[in-house]
Amino acid sequence: MEERLSRETQWPFEFRQCTTILKATGMKASNLKELRHIISIVSDDSIFHHTYQYFLKEHILEYTNDFAHWAGESLEERAIAEELSNIDPYECGSIGELRSALLSVIDSCLARVPGDRNTLPGDEFFFNETITYVFPAGVWARNLAEFLMALKFVDAGSIYYHFYEARMRVPGSFDDFSLWMDQALNKKELADKVRAIDPFMHSTSEIRAYISEIVMQEVSRDMERTGVNL
Amino acid sequence: MIERYSGISPKGDLILLRKLADRLADKTFLHINSTREGGGVAEILQRMIPIMSSLGIKARWDVITGDDRFFDMTKKVHNALQGYPETIDEDMWDHHRAVNETNATLLDLEADATIIHDPQPLPLINFRKNGVWIWRCHIDVSNPQKDVFGEIGKYVSKFDAALYSVSRFAGGMSRNEFIVSPSIDPLAEKNRELGRNEIEETARRLDIPLDRPVVLQVSRFDRFKDPTGVIMAYRKVKKYNDCVLVLAGSPATDDPEGAAVLNEVRQFASNDPDVRILLLPPFSDKDINALQRIAAVILQKSLKEGFGLTVTEGMWKGKPVIGGAAGGIPLQITHGVTGFLVHSIEGTAFRIRQLLNNSDMAGRMGQQAREYVRRHFLITRQVRDYLAVWYALSEGMKSLIEL
DSSP states (O other), rough: OOHHHHOSSSSSEEEEEEEEEEEEEEEEESSHHHHHHHHHSSSSSHHHHHHHGGGGSSOOSSSSHHHHHHHHHHHHHHHHHHHHTTTOGGGGHHHHHHHHHHHHHHHHHHHHOOOOOOOOOOSSSEEEEEEEEEEEEEEEEEEEHHHHHHHHHHHHHHHHHIIIIIISSSSTTTTTTHHHHHTSSSOOHHHHHHHOOOOOOOOOOHHHHHHHHHHHHHHHHHHHHHHHHH | GGGGGTTTTTTTHHHHHHHHHHHTTTTTTEEEEEEESSSSHHHHHHHHHHHHHHHTEEEEEEOOOOOHHHHHHHHHHHHHHHHHHOOHHHHHHHHHHHHHHHHHHHHHOOSSSEEEETTGGGGGGGGGGSEEEEOOSSOOOOOOOOOHHHHHHHHTSSSSEEEHHHHHHHHOSSEEEEOOOOOTTTHHHHHHSOOOOHHHHHHHTTTOOOSSOOOEOOSSSSSOOOHHHHHHHHHHHHSSOEEEEEOOOOOOOTTTHHHHHHHHHHHHHTTOTEEEEEOOTTHHHHHHHHHHHHHHHHEESSSOOOOOOHHHHHHTTOOOEESSSSSTTHHHHTTTTTTEEEHHOOOOOOOOHHHHHOHHHHHHHHHHHHHHHHSSHOOOOHHHHHHHHHHHHHHTTSSEEEO
């Protein structure tokens, strides 16, 4: 019993979540040159929205940011889409650095691609920003079993906040979940498994399912050990 | 009242709604449009005002009045903003202003936040007293007639913010332009679950056969909804699959062209007994609900569209919807996943046949459609967005707000 109690942390995990309200910048691009120009002048908030917040939307994950998605689907420039998809925003120290990385890929593509095709009217890239609301999801977890239940219960906006958005807040670019497992529960191995998930290759629902699975295995192991002792 | 949405709407929407309402409690929120019945705007306001009131916000809904000349003119404005050529002279704009000036003397415009819906009541901004003023544009203004857009823009620029249903409608008329999709109320008569008896009663009364597949389009009788194109698509399908086409709509008091279009459609159908044209009285919500549940396939073959709430309604009934790739329809229908997007009469006919001949695919698409609507297009999300925009404006438009 003491062993089980010891696994209940004094630092419960408080689930929070975020929701965004979309705000138009009024700027739109019909081709790659226009896209490049606007990326060079648009607000940091807009760059943030079209890259970091990509995973807050429910995409069919062929790309990793809105620019790549548009280049692939609307311009039908698959190679450019692939190159833009390979930019990792979490490796960039600032929005300015990320902006430069995007411009560099587009510049190199523009140098290679002979013509710059236009999209059909209505299919342009519309630059948006967001106002982000962050608020408690009203769910707490004091141990892994509660965490497992909560993970199934919270909205996708909560998974996004703790798994993606956290990388901008948490030192070392970690997610909140693994940080809690490591520091509050002292489960370094479990934390490492969560940190090994490639954030770009999954939707929030896949992230939820994957973390649930590895936490379920951990809880099962804990229960079996505890059961013998009890 | 908000508790009734628990288990239906996403939890996060309900939590944020309460947190925003706590901060805006006892403040007044005024909505103004030009019709109490007919069309999506009136429908959603009927449902939204009680929700806001139940959250402790003093919500009001007022309607401006006008003569036939006013509504003829505003219909032309509506058409011109959607790209249909119209001539609107200075006298007409003067009348637009004058009618709103009269309304301004009759309405109580004192409110902490005011939302003006669509172009009809726009000049009321000239009589602004206090609070935040927001223009809510429900129509597709992505390719407007320039002169009309310019006149409308003169009013819109005086607002604190403008709301559009889709990104590409945002036209740079206001310094703060937000994208807020419209929504449906899952608890409304039009969307609630219906018993078998209720569905059969509607079918009997409206003479809709239940032993053959029904293809349905619910919309105003408006050329932009392409009702004759729907009949042409049905005729192509009919060569291969026995089915019944139902075109159902209600008259709207702010749409003087409706009767003329209805006559055109009746003539075009030329007494085909399997084409049922139903002019339903306003508030025929239960009948529309039943028709959508009876339908095997739902169409919204719009050529121009604001958002297309009939698409949302059909998807919520778990039905595959075939929609014209116009306005907000592509925002709802992910082609091949939550329905089909079409660009022609031929495409519409082909997709109807595909769905009539593959019930597994139709069922799967319908379920994915319903879940997509649950996450994105229920009324609780729209109330949340209205309150979130209002609160953000009052908080100085910070990009991150922690509650």
